[in-house]
Amino acid sequence: xxxxxxxxxxxxxxxxxxxxxxxxxxxxxxxxxxxxxxxxxxxxxxxxxxxxxxxxxxxxxxxxxxxxxxxxxxxxxxxxxxxxxxxxxxxxxxxxxxxxxxxxxxxxxxxxxxxxxxxxxxxxxxxxxxxxxxxxxxxxxxxxxxxxxxxxxxxxxxxxxxxxxxxxxxxxxxxxxxxxxxxxxxxxxxxxxxxxxxxxxxxxxxxxxxxxxxxxxxxxxxxxxxxxxxxxxxxxxxxxxxxxxxxxxxxxxxxxxxxxxxxxxxxxxxxxxxxxxxxxxxxxxxxxxxx
Numbered sequence: 218x219x220x221x222x223x224x225x226x227x228x229x230x231x232x233x234x235x236x237x238x239x240x241x242x243x244x245x246x247x248x249x250x251x252x253x254x255x256x257x258x259x260x261x262x263x264x265x266x267x268x269x270x271x272x273x274x275x276x277x278x279x280x281x282x283x284x285x286x287x288x289x290x291x292x293x294x295x296x297x298x299x300x301x302x303x304x305x306x307x308x309x310x311x312x313x314x315x316x317x318x319x320x321x322x323x324x325x326x327x328x329x330x331x332x333x334x335x336x337x338x339x340x341x342x343x344x345x346x347x348x349x350x351x352x353x354x355x356x357x358x359x360x361x362x363x364x365x366x367x368x369x370x371x372x373x374x375x376x377x378x379x380x381x382x383x384x385x386x387x388x389x390x391x392x393x394x395x396x397x398x399x400x401x402x403x404x405x406x407x408x409x410x411x412x413x414x415x416x417x418x419x420x421x422x423x424x425x426x427x428x429x430x431x432x433x434x435x436x437x438x439x440x441x442x443x444x445x446x447x448x449x450x451x452x453x454x455x456x457x458x459x460x461x462x463x464x465x466x467x468x469x470x471x472x473x474x475x476x477x478x479x480x481x482x483x484x485x486x487x488x489x490x491x492x493x494x495x496x497x498x499x500x501x502x503x504x505x506x507x508x
Contacts, residue, residue, distance in 0.1 A: 221245055222364060223275035225268055225290055226282035227253040230307070230338045234279070236260045237342035238365035247271040272297045277360050278304045278327070291318035291329075298327030303357050305349075307332040311384065312377030319351065319376040330357040331376045333383035343367055350378040392464070399455070399464045406458040431487040434475075438494060441476020445469045474503035 224231045224246040232253075235244050241261025247268045248254075257264040265271040272278060272294060282290050287308040298304060304327045306318055315331045322329035330353055335346040346368045349357045354371040361369045372379050404410040424432075437444070448469035452462035478497040483489045498504040 221275045221277075223247075223271045223278045224262070225271065225278065225280050225294065226286075227257060227262075228281065230334070231279065231281040232256050232260065233338045233342055234281075234365075235262050240364065245271045245275065268294055269297050272299070272302070274299060276302055277364065278302055280304065280306045280308060282308060284308055284310050288314055288318055288321075292321045295321045295325035295327065298322070298325050300326045302327045303330055303353060303360055304328065305330045305332045305357055305361070307334055307347075309334070309383065310380065312381045315380050316377050328353040328356070329376060330354060331379045332357070332361075333379040335383060335386075346370070348372045348379040348382055350374065350380075351376040396464050399460065399462065402460050403455050403458055406460065427487070431490070434487070434490055434494065435482050437472055437475040438478065438480050438482055438490070439476075441472040441474070443476070445473035445476060448472060474498070477501075478503070 221243045222240050222245070224235060224244065225248075227235070227246045227248040231246060231248075234240075235246070235257075244260075244262040245265050246253075246257050246262050247265045247270065248257075254264040268290075276299070278294070278298065280287065280290055280294075287306065287310050291304070291306065294304070304322050306315055306329065310318075312331075319329040319331070329351060331350045333348040335348060338345055343365045344367050347361060347366055347370070349361070349369060349371050350373045351357070352374055354374065358369045358371050372382060400413070401410065404413045446469075448465055452465045452469060455462035455465055475494060475498070478494065478501060480490075480493050480497055483493055495504070
């Protein structure tokens with residue numbers, strides 16, 4: 218096996234990494250879209266006619282395909298990987314999907330690594346934060362660092378852990394983006410954007426996310442029903458403005474669900490509070506939306 222890098226999928230991520238890492242001397246790539254061959258040529262990457270050609274002899278494989286294609290790609294390339302080749306699954310898919318892909322790779326000679334890309338590849342490029350997990354995470358950390366990535370961190374020996382960190386974090390990050398859009402559309406429609414933003418600035422507190430999570434859960438458990446009623450009114454306002462209250466309606470649902478659990482936040486701290494909420498929520502069926 219040589220030291221070549223094989224890229225399966227050569228979209229924005231693949232082309233960005235190949236160019237920024239200057240992989241022209243060792244990079245081979247395959248993409249189902251023929252048009253991507255032109256980009257490969259521009260970057261000096263060897264364009265291959267098949268995944269098998271790209272993988273032949275490669276010691277490091279980066280899977281950078283669409284999320285829906287990721288499981289199928291893992292199954293198809295498993296028998297094509299060389300002895301000990303590191304298959305870095307960098308696709309944004311659920312932990313369970315990564316674990317299924319790992320089983321497929323394990324049936325061959327390769328080694329599966331769960332890699333989570335924590336930020337847009339542009340403009341970060343090779344500085345993009347990567348989390349890696351799985352039995353061969355340490356080897357992957359060394360290999361990825363050797364080809365130019367500068368922020369690689371091992372987060373555990375279990376496949377799915379890196380992806381769980383990313384996707385759970387995305388619940389907040391992408392959720393805030395969606396909430397921001399819903400809020401600003403309403404603020405603009407009512408002509409109060411300046412006042413709303415100034416009020417948010419004034420109320421913003423410099424606290425850690427651990428403290429913020431503790432505080433937010435506490436407020437929902439204690440005041441969730443009252444806050445749900447307020448959010449129902451907010452949803453009504455949005456509808457009157459012609460804005461679909463997608464985030465607001467579901468915020469009301471969560472506030473009501475946790476508020477009706479009747480839990481007095483335990484004094485032991487956030488972990489005890491969260492455990493109590495989960496236990497009561499499971500018993501009441503609210504975590505699965507049964508009520």
